[in-house]
Amino acid sequence: MMASSSLSSSSTTQTQNRSPELRKDAVNNRWVIFSPARAKRPSDFKSKSPQNSDPNSNSSCPFCIGNEHECAPEIFRVPTDRNSDWKIRVIQNLYPALSRDIESRIDADPNGEISGLGNSGRVVPGFGVHDVVIEAPVHSVHLSDLDPTEVGEVLLAYKKRIEQIKGNDLIKYIQVFKNHGASAGASMSHSHSQILALPVIPPTISARIYTMKEYFDRTGKCSLCEDQPKDLQINVTTHFISVVPYAATFPFEIWIIPRDHSSHFHELDSEKAVDLGGILKLMLRKIAVQLNNPPFNFMIQTSPLEVTDSQLPYSHWFLQIVPQITGVAGFEIGTGCYINPVFPEDAAKVLREVNVQ
Amino acid sequence: MMASSSLSSSSTTQTQNRSPELRKDAVNNRWVIFSPARAKRPSDFKSKSPQNSDPNSNSSCPFCIGNEHECAPEIFRVPTDRNSDWKIRVIQNLYPALSRDIESRIDADPNGEISGLGNSGRVVPGFGVHDVVIEAPVHSVHLSDLDPTEVGEVLLAYKKRIEQIKGNDLIKYIQVFKNHGASAGASMSHSHSQILALPVIPPTISARIYTMKEYFDRTGKCSLCEDQPKDLQINVTTHFISVVPYAATFPFEIWIIPRDHSSHFHELDSEKAVDLGGILKLMLRKIAVQLNNPPFNFMIQTSPLEVTDSQLPYSHWFLQIVPQITGVAGFEIGTGCYINPVFPEDAAKVLREVNVQ
Ligand SMILES: Nc1ncnc2c1ncn2[C@@H]1O[C@H](COP(=O)(O)OP(=O)(O)O[C@H]2O[C@H](CO)[C@@H](O)[C@H](O)[C@H]2O)[C@@H](O)[C@H]1O
Ligand SMILES: Nc1ncnc2c1ncn2[C@@H]1O[C@H](COP(=O)(O)OP(=O)(O)O[C@H]2O[C@H](CO)[C@@H](O)[C@H](O)[C@H]2O)[C@@H](O)[C@H]1O
Numbered sequence: 119m120m121a122s123s124s125l126s127s128s129s130t131t132q133t134q135n136r137s138p139e140l141r142k143d144a145v146n147n148r149w150v151i152f153s154p155a156r157a158k159r160p161s162d163f164k165s166k167s168p169q170n171s172d173p174n175s176n177s178s179c180p181f182c183i184g185n186e187h188e189c190a191p192e193i194f195r196v197p198t199d200r201n202s203d204w205k206i207r208v209i210q211n212l213y214p215a216l217s218r219d220i221e222s223r224i225d226a227d228p229n230g231e232i233s234g235l236g237n238s239g240r241v242v243p244g245f246g247v248h249d250v251v252i253e254a255p256v257h258s259v260h261l262s263d264l265d266p267t268e269v270g271e272v273l274l275a276y277k278k279r280i281e282q283i284k285g286n287d288l289i290k291y292i293q294v295f296k297n298h299g300a301s302a303g304a305s306m307s308h309s310h311s312q313i314l315a316l317p318v319i320p321p322t323i324s325a326r327i328y329t330m331k332e333y334f335d336r337t338g339k340c341s342l343c344e345d346q347p348k349d350l351q352i353n354v355t356t357h358f359i360s361v362v363p364y365a366a367t368f369p370f371e372i373w374i375i376p377r378d379h380s381s382h383f384h385e386l387d388s389e390k391a392v393d394l395g396g397i398l399k400l401m402l403r404k405i406a407v408q409l410n411n412p413p414f415n416f417m418i419q420t421s422p423l424e425v426t427d428s429q430l431p432y433s434h435w436f437l438q439i440v441p442q443i444t445g446v447a448g449f450e451i452g453t454g455c456y457i458n459p460v461f462p463e464d465a466a467k468v469l470r471e472v473n474v475q
Numbered sequence: 476m477m478a479s480s481s482l483s484s485s486s487t488t489q490t491q492n493r494s495p496e497l498r499k500d501a502v503n504n505r506w507v508i509f510s511p512a513r514a515k516r517p518s519d520f521k522s523k524s525p526q527n528s529d530p531n532s533n534s535s536c537p538f539c540i541g542n543e544h545e546c547a548p549e550i551f552r553v554p555t556d557r558n559s560d561w562k563i564r565v566i567q568n569l570y571p572a573l574s575r576d577i578e579s580r581i582d583a584d585p586n587g588e589i590s591g592l593g594n595s596g597r598v599v600p601g602f603g604v605h606d607v608v609i610e611a612p613v614h615s616v617h618l619s620d621l622d623p624t625e626v627g628e629v630l631l632a633y634k635k636r637i638e639q640i641k642g643n644d645l646i647k648y649i650q651v652f653k654n655h656g657a658s659a660g661a662s663m664s665h666s667h668s669q670i671l672a673l674p675v676i677p678p679t680i681s682a683r684i685y686t687m688k689e690y691f692d693r694t695g696k697c698s699l700c701e702d703q704p705k706d707l708q709i710n711v712t713t714h715f716i717s718v719v720p721y722a723a724t725f726p727f728e729i730w731i732i733p734r735d736h737s738s739h740f741h742e743l744d745s746e747k748a749v750d751l752g753g754i755l756k757l758m759l760r761k762i763a764v765q766l767n768n769p770p771f772n773f774m775i776q777t778s779p780l781e782v783t784d785s786q787l788p789y790s791h792w793f794l795q796i797v798p799q800i801t802g803v804a805g806f807e808i809g810t811g812c813y814i815n816p817v818f819p820e821d822a823a824k825v826l827r828e829v830n831v832q
Contacts, residue, residue: 136818139818141721141722142722143698143720143721143722144686144687144690144698144701145683145686145687145698145699145720146679146682146683146686146722146724147682147683147685147686147689148682148722148724148811148812148813149722149812150722150723150724150812150813150814150815151812151813151814151815152815152816152817152818152819153814153815153816154816154817154818154821155816156814156816157816157817215806215814291810293806293809293810295804295805295806295808295809296805297804297805301802302804302805303802303803303804303805304804312805312806314806316810316812318812320810320811320812321810321811321812322503322809322810322811322812323810325503325504325505325811326502326503326504328504329501329502329503329504330501330502332504333501341500341501341502342502344501363500363502364498364500365498365499365500365503365505365506365507366507367503367505367507415804415805415808415809416805417805417806417808417809417810418809419809438808438809440808445658445660446660446803447652447654447659447660447661447772448652448653448654448659448660448669448772448773448774449572449650449652449669449671449774451652451772451774451795451797452650452652452679452772452774452775452776452795453648453650453673453677453678453679453680453774454505454677454678454679454682455505455506455507455508455673455675455677455678455679456505456507456508457507457508457510457513457572458507458508458509458510459509459510459511459512459513459514460509460511460514461493461496461509461511462509464511
């Protein structure tokens, strides 16, 4: 979260209405989203006004039932019938990192190459779609409080929204993610997740495709279809398996992997959604019990929207859960290499053996 | 920093004496350091014992002058004369991420490929060197309080230690970094930095080499020797220029770049060290004034120890400073793509125009 000291400085305020941009420099070759509008978003946690700071109060929370008018426009709700109470709402993000209104400028600049701009960088206008999924109408209800079918409904809401967005040819990748707790980056405490649709394929995803291809070329197998070693397994359901990955970046990191090969999260059907809802709820409850209610993030790691036939056999989506219990600092920022104090087989044991009702 | 709740759990404690390991999986292809010993390190900031929590008290700080016996062994001090008081000490890290004692096991396994290990992963023993540089004898003195010559002496201490370590053929890359402030990951408040020498070339560095090569092949020029656009410049000295990079990952990120082409930080001579000391001090004071004393990290971005003749023309070291004012969350963890709310030209203006005495 942005320190208010720097945000209120006049020179940044001046440019907060500038459209977002994506830039890449000639050193790191990594897309960065520049989005001055983001600096304006409110925070439940670092708020200066005490009336906002009680995470159980719903009077000032725009995501609570009854406060719909304080939100950016709704895209759809579940159930869709507007006369009954809603259980889930998918709305526009009021402070979007990318803007859905600047599509036309992309067409004018199809390669995203603008010469003469600083540092020989490359730049594309910040076109994209940024939504919020409100997971429950009541402020104090968390995702892990829902039953498996209800968690499944949230997952199906992601799927429905992805299917709407993917019609736009300019969108290359759609990231679904959830931030829970202030030190996992959440600015709002009401249970929610986000969908950010991007005009580029982000670095982690292209690197993953490359690595999984290399494994496939060498072994003829998809690395996520392979049997997972017993000592890394946590739980197995009809359609999913949860593991601590062999080279987990973060302590107690969990991957929930579909047991049958599937490239895109949005292939999920209703039956699998309930099954995934159940194992996701179970994993969230297990980390809550074993790690003392840690803040966490989860990310749906799926494939780019356009995948060639030759890529399909080694593209396999999964859901990544990261409890936030260690920080990252200079070494990780500098090298992109992480230090994890907990061996994955030890973490898996801790998560496998705990009994949560 | 690791939450004590998870650390004290018996199953992680059991394995804290296991040697570190580096692992790479078949999905992300990214080295991760597993280092259970790290979990034991103390923290000035999240300590439960109140006597430790005053950042101005030196009674229990092992880095303070007079408490040398509480530290891991000293490697050298500045001045080297053991009869006078020291100004800088380079010591072993008591809770090293990598271990200097398992060198022999690397020889036995030169390719670092162990088959049959979980997830078809690759693994190498966690050999490496992890040191701490204590930058001043007195607890309350920060790096930016020193004068340019003294900051230069700290930089020359890094150089001296790098030159000692680089004799070992197993070491491929040496990362120098500094964490300042609890939310920048520092566990100790006494002014210090760290040197971590690795048996692998980390991902950020190999990606940078690749990108700078691509630029060089296309333009015939080193991308960091190129003139920096005026609107991104902050300050210029005889030998260095400071800029906000064109696609800065973090708000107010600063790079201090040598104006003459140089591949390795350890080529720094004494005259340039004083000049760099001056501009580093100036940048730290500028962010302190403009961003209200933020926590920060700095990293020396240098080249792998072994660089081929053909790589030299496009390998150019720099010092990267990252004030910690925004957090990262699910989107960044999931995609490796960052959202920066401040355009680099706006940040550069804020930093260029402030006057610090
Ligand atoms: N009335 C309203 N109507 C509609 N939308 C509203 C709204 N009020 C607030 N919002 C939006 O609700 C979202 C809440 O999201 P989160 O709490 O998960 O974290 P946020 O996106 O702020 O930043 C975290 O996640 C991002 C992405 O990972 C990181 O860049 C950042 O550092 C971290 O703090 C915000 O994006 C905000 O713009
Ligand atoms: N008596 C003693 N003698 C010698 N050394 C001693 C000592 N007491 C403590 N130390 C060492 O001093 C160092 C102090 O380092 P920092 O405060 O910069 O952060 P730390 O390395 O703990 O972790 C931060 O940086 C790392 C690397 O970026 C991140 O992984 C991590 O999450 C973040 O909190 C520690 O590495 C510690 O092991």
